[in-house]
Amino acid sequence: METTDNVTMCQYYSIEAGNFTLAGEAAGQIKNNLKQLGIDAALVKKVAIASYEAEMNLVIHSNGGRLIFKINPKVITIIAQDDGPGIKDIELAMKEGYSTAPDTARELGFGAGMGLPNMKRCADRFVIRSEEGKGTEVELSFNLS
Amino acid sequence: MLEQYYHSVTLDRGKCKGCTNCIKRCPTEAIRFADGKARIIGERCIDCGECIRVCPYHAKVAVTDSLSSINAFKYKIALPAPSLYGQFEKVDKFGKVLAGLKMLGFDEVYEVARAADYTAAFIKREMEENRGRIKPLISSACPAIVRLIQVRFPELIKNIIPISSPMEIAAQIAKRTFCEKRGVKPEEVGAFFITPCAAKMTVVRNPIGMDKSFVDGCISIMDIYGPLCSKIKKAKSEDVLHMATEFGVGWANAGGEGRSLHKNNFLAVDGIHNVIKVLEEIENGKLSDLDFFEGLSCVGGCVGGPLVFENSFVAQNRVRELKSSAQGNALTCEEVEKEVSSIVWRFQTEITSKPVMKLAEDISVAIKKMEEMNTIYEQLPGLDCGSCGSPNCRALAEDIVRGYATEMDCIFKLKEKVKMLAQEMIELSEKIPLGKETTSEEDVKE
Numbered sequence: 001m002e003t004t005d006n007v008t009m010c011q012y013y014s015i016e017a018g019n020f021t022l023a024g025e026a027a028g029q030i031k032n033n034l035k036q037l038g039i040d041a042a043l044v045k046k047v048a049i050a051s052y053e054a055e056m057n058l059v060i061h062s063n064g065g066r067l068i069f070k071i072n073p074k075v076i077t078i079i080a081q082d083d084g085p086g087i088k089d090i091e092l093a094m095k096e097g098y099s100t101a102p103d104t105a106r107e108l109g110f111g112a113g114m115g116l117p118n119m120k121r122c123a124d125r126f127v128i129r130s131e132e133g134k135g136t137e138v139e140l141s142f143n144l145s
Numbered sequence: 146m147l148e149q150y151y152h153s154v155t156l157d158r159g160k161c162k163g164c165t166n167c168i169k170r171c172p173t174e175a176i177r178f179a180d181g182k183a184r185i186i187g188e189r190c191i192d193c194g195e196c197i198r199v200c201p202y203h204a205k206v207a208v209t210d211s212l213s214s215i216n217a218f219k220y221k222i223a224l225p226a227p228s229l230y231g232q233f234e235k236v237d238k239f240g241k242v243l244a245g246l247k248m249l250g251f252d253e254v255y256e257v258a259r260a261a262d263y264t265a266a267f268i269k270r271e272m273e274e275n276r277g278r279i280k281p282l283i284s285s286a287c288p289a290i291v292r293l294i295q296v297r298f299p300e301l302i303k304n305i306i307p308i309s310s311p312m313e314i315a316a317q318i319a320k321r322t323f324c325e326k327r328g329v330k331p332e333e334v335g336a337f338f339i340t341p342c343a344a345k346m347t348v349v350r351n352p353i354g355m356d357k358s359f360v361d362g363c364i365s366i367m368d369i370y371g372p373l374c375s376k377i378k379k380a381k382s383e384d385v386l387h388m389a390t391e392f393g394v395g396w397a398n399a400g401g402e403g404r405s406l407h408k409n410n411f412l413a414v415d416g417i418h419n420v421i422k423v424l425e426e427i428e429n430g431k432l433s434d435l436d437f438f439e440g441l442s443c444v445g446g447c448v449g450g451p452l453v454f455e456n457s458f459v460a461q462n463r464v465r466e467l468k469s470s471a472q473g474n475a476l477t478c479e480e481v482e483k484e485v486s487s488i489v490w491r492f493q494t495e496i497t498s499k500p501v502m503k504l505a506e507d508i509s510v511a512i513k514k515m516e517e518m519n520t521i522y523e524q525l526p527g528l529d530c531g532s533c534g535s536p537n538c539r540a541l542a543e544d545i546v547r548g549y550a551t552e553m554d555c556i557f558k559l560k561e562k563v564k565m566l567a568q569e570m571i572e573l574s575e576k577i578p579l580g581k582e583t584t585s586e587e588d589v590k591e
Contacts, residue, residue, distance in 0.1 A: 007509050009516045028425070034545075037511045038503035040552045041300035049430060051536065 012097060015058040015065050023059045026067045027052035029100040032079070037071065043142060045096045047076055050140050053081040061085075061134070076142040078123075080090040086132040094120070094128075118128045150187030153207045154194060155344035158182055160204035166533035167196035167205060172417050173296050175502075177544070188501045191292035192344040193417050193442045194451035207343035207452055210362035212369060218335030222323060223251040224315045227258040227389075227397035228341040228447040229366055230467055231460030239389070239471065240382025242535060246339070247385055248376040249369070257338070258389035258474060261311040261396040263318070263404040265310030267490050271333055272406070272436070281412070281427065281435035282306050286402055288348040291418060291443035291496065296426050298499030304438075306494040307354060311396065312338050312345060316359035317488040335361040339369060341418030341450030342443065354492025359524045365452040391471040397464045399446035403439045403482075411437035416444040442583045504546070518546045519530065546582060 011033070013026035031048040039047075053069065057064045058080055065082030070092040085094050093100075094116050101111025116138075120126040123140035163181040168174075175189035176196060181203070183196075196205040215221040223246045230242060243254045263285075275282060283304040285291055294301050316336040324331055328401055338345060338360050346363040395401030403411035414423045414436055421438035443449035448464060449457030484490065504518075505511040522542040527538035533554040535544050544550035552558050 007516075009512045009519075011519070031428075033515065035297075035299075035500075035514060036502050036504055037508065038506070039498055039508075041302075041498065045428065045430075048428070052429060071512055073512065084300045136188050 004142060006072065008070060009098050011069045012071070013055075013067040015055060015062075016062040016106070017059060017062055019059060020105075024052060025061075027055045030067075030069045030118075033069070034076070039076075039144070043076075043144070046077065046122040047142055048118045050142075051078045053118050054078060054138060054140070056110060057115050057138075058082055059067055060101050060110055065135070074144055076144060078140040078142075080138045082135050082137075084133060084135045087128075087130040087136055088132055090128055090130055149158075150190075150509060151191055151347060151350045152187060152190050153209065153343035153350075154185065154186065154190060154197060155206055155208055156183050156185060157204045157206050160202045162202050164201070164226065165184070166199045166201060166416055166534045168534070169529075169531050170195050170199045171419060172293065172534050174534070174540050178188060187397050187497070189296065191289050191296060191348040192342075194321050194343045195417060195442075197343065197451040205425065207365065208344050209343070209365040209368065209452070210337070210339065212364055212372065213338055214364075214529055215335060216591050218459075219333040220253075220255045220323065220327070220329060220335070221251045222255060222319045222338055223247070223249075223339060224255055224260075224319060224360070225339040226312075226341050226345075226366070227261060227394050227401070227459065227464070228450060228453060229339055231448050231462075231464040232366060232370060232453060232455045233374065234461075236377060237366040237467065237470070238382040239387040239394075239467075240385055241380045242373075242378050243385035243387055244380035244382055245373050245377035248380060249372055251337075252406060253319065253323050254385050255278045255315050255322075255336075256389045256393070257311045257315045258314035258393035258396060258471075259392040261402075261405065262390050262395065262473065262476050263314050263481065263484055263490075264290075264308060264311045265392065265402070265502040266476055267314075267485070268306055268402075269406055270485075271306055271308060272288035272408070277436070280303055280433050281438040283427075284402055284437070284439040285353070285492075286310055286396070286439070287344070287441045287447075288353060289342075289344040289417065290440045291353050291553070292344070292499075293417070293442075294424070295496060295499040296501055297421070298428055299359070299500065300428055301424060302496050302498060304427070305496060307496075309354065309490050309492065310348075311393075311550075314484075314488065314490060316361075318484065320359065321487070332433045337362045337364055338365060339364055341366050341453045343451060344442065354494055354496060355489065356494060359489075365456055366450070367511050387471075388473045388579060389471055390473040390475055393473065394464065394471050396470040397446060397448050398461050399441050400439065401446065403437055406437060408436055410435060411439060413439040413441070413446075414447070415446050416440040417442045424559075428586070449451060469571070504543075514546045518542045521545050522551065524552070524558075525555055528557070530538065530556075532556045 034044045058111040064080030068079040070077040096117045097113040099111045099113035105111045124143045125141040161182045168176045175186045222418045248255045343581040349358045349360045352358045392405035399415035400413035445457035445461045463589040502515040525538040535541040
C-alpha cells in the first residue's frame, strides 16, 4: 500500500452550552479514535485531558460551539471554537485558579480555574484568540513521534 | 507459540443458534458471526466469561481440567478458591469443606484464602514503597480485568500492582510445605486450583507476570460440587487444618481485597461493564486521590464467577456470615518475611499492552482506514441490531474496513438493494418489445 504523509482526517463535534449530561462525550470519542489509530498511550492521555478541558470550557463558558479533531501522520490538532461571548482579559484567564464559571457549573465541581492552564501544559503548541462579543478559538497541537 | 491465544472460553458449535446475545455483551467486541455461528476472536478475548452467562443456549463453555486429571501426579494438592466456601447450604465449618476435598483424592488441601492473607501483606509492603507515587494502584487479582486493561486501557498498565495472585502464592507455599513434610520431589506434586472462573484456567496456561504458572491444573467448582457435597456430609472438620483469617476468606466477595489491606481509601467495583466505566474515569485522571482500585469482572466478585454452583448473591451472603468464624491467626512479621525471601511473589515479566483494536501499524494507513470507516458508518442504519454478525454498526464499519465483512451483511442495506433490484426488474420487464408478445403461441391458436 502506498503511504502518503498528507492524509488528514477531520471530525467535527457540535457542543451545546450548559448541557452537562452530554459534556465529555466528544472528548471520549476523540480518545477512542486515538486508541484505534494506535497512538501511544501517554500521548492519548494528554490529548484526552486537553480535549476534555476544551469541551468543558465550551459547555461552561460559551454560547455553544464546536470541537474539531484533526490528525495527520505528523500532528494531532484540537480546535475549540465558539460563538461568544469572548474573553475580556486573556492573560488573566490563563492564570491558574482564575475562573469566571457561573454558580451552576461550580455546584457541579467545575470552574476551578485550571482548564486553560491544563490545556497549555498538555499540548506542544497552544494558541488562543478571542474577541469580546464575538467568540474564542483555542488551538492545541500535539506532535506525533 | 501454539498457546499464544489459548482460551478457556470456547464455543460448542452444535448448540449455537446464531442469536446476538453474546456479541452484544462482549466487553472487548471479540465475537462475530460466520455462517450463522459465533466465532471468538482469540486475540481480543479476555476470558471474562460474560458470554457464558448470557448465552441462552449454553453454547459458550469454559474448558477446565477434569477431576481425574489429578491422577497424572503421584501427589495431589487442592487449592480451593475462597468462593468455594459460599457454595454449600448448612455447612458452617471451613474444615468440613477442606476435609471433603481431601476425601475426593487429594493428599493435601491448602486454602487460597490463607495465601490471600500473604498477598495482602505483600500488597501493603508495595503500597508503602510506592508512597502514593502512582494513584490509584490497581489490583491484579482478577485476570480478566488485567487482560481488559492490556487490551483497552494500556495507559493504566503502570498502575497494576505487580504482585502474584493468591492462587500462585498458594501453589508455591503448599508444594514446598508438602515436599518438606513428606520428603518428596517437587515434580511429583501437582497443585490444582478449584476455580470459580474461566479466566483463572487461562491464566494458568498463559500466565500474567511470569513465564510458567506454579499451578498444574484447574477444576471448576461446578464440576466438583456434586461429588464434594456427598463427601462433606461424612467429612470431619478436624482432618484438615483451616488457617485463613476472615480477611483472606473475604476475598471471595467484591471489596474483600480492599478490606484486607486495612486502608479506607479504596474503591471496589464488580461487574465488567461497571469496571470499564470506572477505568475510563481513572484514565481521565478523575480518581487521582484514590489509593487502591479493586475491579472484579463478575457481579458480586469471585462468588459470581461463571463456573460456580450457587447464586452469586446467596453465596456472597453466606461468605459474609461464615467469615466471622474464620479461625486463622493474623500473619506475623516473621511469617511474612520468611515467604518474601522464599517464594516468587513479584511479577517476573512485564505486563505489555495488547493493542488489538488498532486499525493498522502505519499511522497513515490507520488514518485512511478510519476515514473510510466513518464514511461507511454514516451510511449504516445506526440501529446496532447485530444481525450482520458484528456487535454494532460501528463495529461493522470497522469489520468492512478490515476486510472481514461487506456492506451487504447489513440486512437493511441488503433490503434496500433487493428493493432497488426488484424495481429495476419491473422497469426492465416493461421494456420487453410489444411486438414479440402478440406473436405468442396462444395468439396463433386463436
